[in-house]
Amino acid sequence: MSESTIESGLQxxxxxxxxxxxxxxxxxxxLDEYQQLYDRAQADPQTFWAELAEQELHxxxxxxxxxxxxPPFAQWFVGGQTNVSYxxxxxxLTTWRRNKAALIWEGEPGDSRTLTYAQLHREVCQFAxxxxxxxxxxxxxxxxxxxxxxxxxxxxxxxxRIGAPxxxxxxxxxxxxxxxxLADGKAKLVVxxxxxxxxxxxxxxxxxxxxxxxxGAVPTVENxxxxxxxxxxxxxxxxxxxxxHDLQPTVSADCPAEPMDSEDVLFVLYTSGSTGKPKxxxxxxxxxxxxxxxxxxxxxxxxxxxxxxxxxxxxWITGHSYIVYGPLSNGATSVMYEGAPRPSNPGCFWDVVEKxxxxxxxTAPTAIRAFIKMGSDLPQARDLxxxxxxxxxxxxxxxxxxxxxxxxIGKERCPIVDTWWQTETGGVMITPLPGATxxxxxxxxxxxxxxxxxxxxxxxxxxxxxxxGYLVVRHPxxxxxxxxxxxxxxxxxxxxxxxxxxxxxxxxFAGDGARxxxxxxxxxxxxxxxxxxxxxxxxxxxxxxSALVSHPAVAEAAVVGRPDEVKGNEIVAxxxxxxxxxxxxxxxKALKKHVGQEIGAIAxxxxxxxxxxxxxxxxxxxxxxxxxxxxSGQEVSGDTSTLEDRSVLDKLRGGA
Ligand code: PRX
Numbered sequence: 001m002s003e004s005t006i007e008s009g010l011q012x013x014x015x016x017x018x019x020x021x022x023x024x025x026x027x028x029x030x031l032d033e034y035q036q037l038y039d040r041a042q043a044d045p046q047t048f049w050a051e052l053a054e055q056e057l058h059x060x061x062x063x064x065x066x067x068x069x070x071p072p073f074a075q076w077f078v079g080g081q082t083n084v085s086y087x088x089x090x091x092x093l094t095t096w097r098r099n100k101a102a103l104i105w106e107g108e109p110g111d112s113r114t115l116t117y118a119q120l121h122r123e124v125c126q127f128a129x130x131x132x133x134x135x136x137x138x139x140x141x142x143x144x145x146x147x148x149x150x151x152x153x154x155x156x157x158x159x160x161r162i163g164a165p166x167x168x169x170x171x172x173x174x175x176x177x178x179x180x181x182l183a184d185g186k187a188k189l190v191v192x193x194x195x196x197x198x199x200x201x202x203x204x205x206x207x208x209x210x211x212x213x214x215x216g217a218v219p220t221v222e223n224x225x226x227x228x229x230x231x232x233x234x235x236x237x238x239x240x241x242x243x244x245h246d247l248q249p250t251v252s253a254d255c256p257a258e259p260m261d262s263e264d265v266l267f268v269l270y271t272s273g274s275t276g277k278p279k280x281x282x283x284x285x286x287x288x289x290x291x292x293x294x295x296x297x298x299x300x301x302x303x304x305x306x307x308x309x310x311x312x313x314x315x316w317i318t319g320h321s322y323i324v325y326g327p328l329s330n331g332a333t334s335v336m337y338e339g340a341p342r343p344s345n346p347g348c349f350w351d352v353v354e355k356x357x358x359x360x361x362x363t364a365p366t367a368i369r370a371f372i373k374m375g376s377d378l379p380q381a382r383d384l385x386x387x388x389x390x391x392x393x394x395x396x397x398x399x400x401x402x403x404x405x406x407x408x409i410g411k412e413r414c415p416i417v418d419t420w421w422q423t424e425t426g427g428v429m430i431t432p433l434p435g436a437t438x439x440x441x442x443x444x445x446x447x448x449x450x451x452x453x454x455x456x457x458x459x460x461x462x463x464x465x466x467x468x469g470y471l472v473v474r475h476p477x478x479x480x481x482x483x484x485x486x487x488x489x490x491x492x493x494x495x496x497x498x499x500x501x502x503x504x505x506x507x508x509f510a511g512d513g514a515r516x517x518x519x520x521x522x523x524x525x526x527x528x529x530x531x532x533x534x535x536x537x538x539x540x541x542x543x544x545x546s547a548l549v550s551h552p553a554v555a556e557a558a559v560v561g562r563p564d565e566v567k568g569n570e571i572v573a574x575x576x577x578x579x580x581x582x583x584x585x586x587x588x589k590a591l592k593k594h595v596g597q598e599i600g601a602i603a604x605x606x607x608x609x610x611x612x613x614x615x616x617x618x619x620x621x622x623x624x625x626x627x628x629x630x631x632s633g634q635e636v637s638g639d640t641s642t643l644e645d646r647s648v649l650d651k652l653r654g655g656a
Contacts, residue, residue, distance in 0.1 A: 026435020147196020170315025280485025291479025296326030394536030426479025
């Protein structure tokens with residue numbers, strides 16, 4: 001990669017170009033080629049996507065309408081039938097890929113497993129037959145609460161095979177969070193494991209499921225299918241709970257993929273918003289499949305010899321699209337790792353890269369910042385020469401972290417793709433194409449072909465270059481979410497009416513602030529709503545506040561984010577106590593623990609501040625802007641004239 005400087009008038013002026021060697025073998029070889037694709041897609045999005053759908057996916061039946069757009073509800077490839085599990089497995093079996101590694105799995109205690117496409121297909125068929133035997137049919141929702149083991153992907157693909165939408169719940173969420181999600185989705189069956197390894201300890205997943213569905217809390221759940229992973233004793237309720245290893249030998253490995261309508265639901269995945277409970281983001285079959293497939297191919301520049309590793313958990317959208325569906329649909333080799341860097345094994349990521357000769361590595365800026373802290377010796381002591389392409393996802397990357405990634409991990413040789421997207425978008429929206437796009441540290445660069453991204457004001461008008469605004473998308477795309485599960489009004493309100501529609505023109509509102517520079521590069525600034533991004537995980541302030549006030553000692557709570565060197569943001573909770581309660585260290589600890597139990601460890605506040613009152617407007621709204629300033633130790637600036645009781649501010653500052 002060569003470095004040069006352009007006069008952009010921005011703070012960050014460095015530009016890095018892909019090497020001629022990389023570009024010459026890439027899927028998209030130059031900026032011109034990207035621009036041509038982009039222009040073609042913009043001129044006629046429907047023909048653009050239709051051609052790709054025909055070339056890249058298998059269809060049981062062709063569609064008759066490419067896009068039916070009844071804003072804000074879109075249907076893609078209407079009338080067509082396909083199956084995501086077929087596209088990810090069966091179609092590779094008649095090619096040389098039959099015996100290629102589909103999944104390479106590295107377990108936390110050091111065990112490992114490789115499944116070829118033929119082997120993965122066989123296990124998926126068996127799992128699908130087991131689900132059927134337990135009464136799961138087309139349209140029945142299956143909850144999946146699993147550690148990072150191959151059976152998590154197998155369960156997802158098995159659901160897709162028989163047309164049962166899955167609802168994966170991240171293994172780090174608490175029993176309460178699992179209950180909410182299973183109940184909202186009306187899950188009929190839950191797939192889980194006895195336990196999972198997380199940072200040298202066992203997470204008792206099955207026990208959490210027992211708690212989640214106890215006392216008829218989720219009456220729709222009829223069966224629980226349990227995979228043995230950690231081997232400790234667990235309760236198995238006769239008639240309801242079934243071991244996978246007992247069922248597997250009894251079921252056939254023959255299970256043809258069910259032809260699914262393009263718009264049949266593939267999965268529901270819950271994500272946090274600024275109001276209320278997490279919402280079930282709904283993705284459907286054909287459009288999602290095509291979008292995950294194409295974006296993986298373009299962005300990761302997949303070649304047949306690649307060993308591709310995305311370090312996310314399958315419990316997040318990144319795991320869905322870029323560990324399971326995107327890579328497998330392309331016939332790639334996808335690495336799955338159960339562990340996480342931790343004090344007892346800080347170099348584990350680099351060991352995995354070395355052990356399997358990983359060529360493409362995709363991780364979160366938080367992980368990169370944590371590695372910087374641990375020192376460059378760890379990666380430098382490993383052979384990382386197999387790497388040819390690096391990626392980041394989940395949060396803005398600061399230029400310092402980008403540069404470290406570029407020099408220490410990429411040895412100034414590997415392009416970096418900073419990919420901006422969301423659970424709702426199904427796949428990446430704004431990103432460099434590694435062989436084509438010059439990169440600037442900290443910018444996700446340009447939208448993909450077919451994605452009409454813009455930065456606008458609240459009237460929906462584009463703002464001038466280098467002025468801040470709201471990130472929006474102006475045209476539907478195949479991977480877009482279709483609705484909020486069971487709540488189409490919330491879908492409309494949250495994403496399409498924030499910027500009022502005008503003359504039939506609807507803009508998708510992402511909830512992020514951004515600016516576009518004079519080269520058309522996007523710089524994503526972060527959330528503009530009450531969502532906090534902690535270590536690349538998305539958390540709603542309201543959820544955490546509800547968890548806090550569910551503790552008997554708490555009268556009121558307000559939660560804000562404070563910038564953090566490693567995690568991007570840290571959660572600070574301002575808490576007023578019931579009159580009979582004393583603010584003590586122990587209580588602060590107990591409240592942190594309580595949030596962990598209510599939501600999961602990722603939502604634990606880093607800091608609890610007790611206060612007699614919270615700053616409110618005369619109409620009773622908590623002034624979070626002020627709390628944010630106080631939490632980060634900044635001067636409270638801006639208008640405070642609407643504050644009801646100004647002395648609250650002084651007390652809070654004094655207490656901080
Ligand atoms: O704020 C943006 C941030 O993560 C949010 C989406 O979170 P989630 O749905 O959990 O999906 C995360 C994985 C795709 C966005 O609204 N975000 C994601 N990627 C980036 C980012 N912010 C800046 N740069 C990125 N590359």
